[in-house]
Amino acid sequence: MFFYIAFIASAGLGGLIATTQLIGALANSSRASEIPDTLKNLGIDFGAVSLFAFLYFQENKSKNAQVARLSREENLSNLKLRVDKKRIIPVSSFRGIARLVICAGPASYVTESFKLSEPLTESLLDRGVLVVPFVTDGNLPTLEFEESEELKPPGARRKRLWQLAPVFISEWSEWIDQQKKMAGVSSESPVYLSLRLDGRVRGSGVGYPPWNALVAQLPPVKGMWTGLLDGFDGRV
Structure with missing residues (x-):
């Protein structure tokens, strides 16, 4: 310049x-x-x-x-997530550990996203994907897990994939509304955002997350690829 x-x-x-x-x-x-x-x-x-x-x-x-x-x-990295009853950590803590996928929309949208991800649970977890369901209409989504995690491991895996929960909802809502406004998307539209291992936004869109595409495009986070392809999750 x-x-x-x-x-x-x-x-x-x-x-x-x-x-x-x-x-x-x-x-x-x-x-x-x-x-x-x-x-x-x-x-x-x-x-x-x-x-x-x-x-x-x-x-x-x-x-x-x-x-x-x-x-x-950077503002997104400072938003808080509840991991379990005792732990609340910022999004930035998942850098290098997990690829977060944020599903923001009404309870029915989150429920359907949950159902669509079910066949790909193992593959998504192998690629370090963790989902952050953000419900915008105040209702509770129907996320059905197996009651006994010890007797039915698939239920535990499903729960692990969907275990994160946003904390301080107003801050999350403000951040997502800003992104919609800048993208020219209606405030009522359900959207998703997928993050790379380095915490940057990898992709976003209106509608359901492309679970199949994530499985096809992302390398596993274990084995010979660990570290080598960290952050190389495609175009930002």
Whole structure:
């Protein structure tokens, strides 16, 4: 961006000199032969100023968007989650440990998301996925787990996948509403956000989380891939 400003200043100075030369040539008929070259130089300088000004503003816009995105992600990392009856920790504590998927919508939406994830429970957990259900209508979703976790391990695995719960609901609601507003999404629309291992937002959208796509695209968090692909969860 510094060089863009320098090029703009240089071309602007050249344009100013070319303008004075053009005025002098127009005022003096004996210098009429200089007009074509002067106009050519003035056009080049004007084009250079326009080009580098455009590049500067594009770069500045991109920088501001990146800063805003990082700020939103930092605010997200400070939101709190309840892990169990005794532990409340911020989202940032899951960096390098789990890939959170936030499901925000009415209780019926959360219930259906729960049902759609059931066939892929093992695969999602193998990839470090943990779900954060955020209910927006004040009702309770129907999340049916097996009663005896010891006798029926699948029930325990399902409960582990869906064990997290948002704390300080007003802060969560404010953050999600801001994201919807910036994305031009209706405040009533159910949405999902998936995070990478490094805590950055990997993807988001309206509707149900793409459980199948997550399983297909994400590497396991155990075995030979542990550490090697941390954070390489696709485009941000």
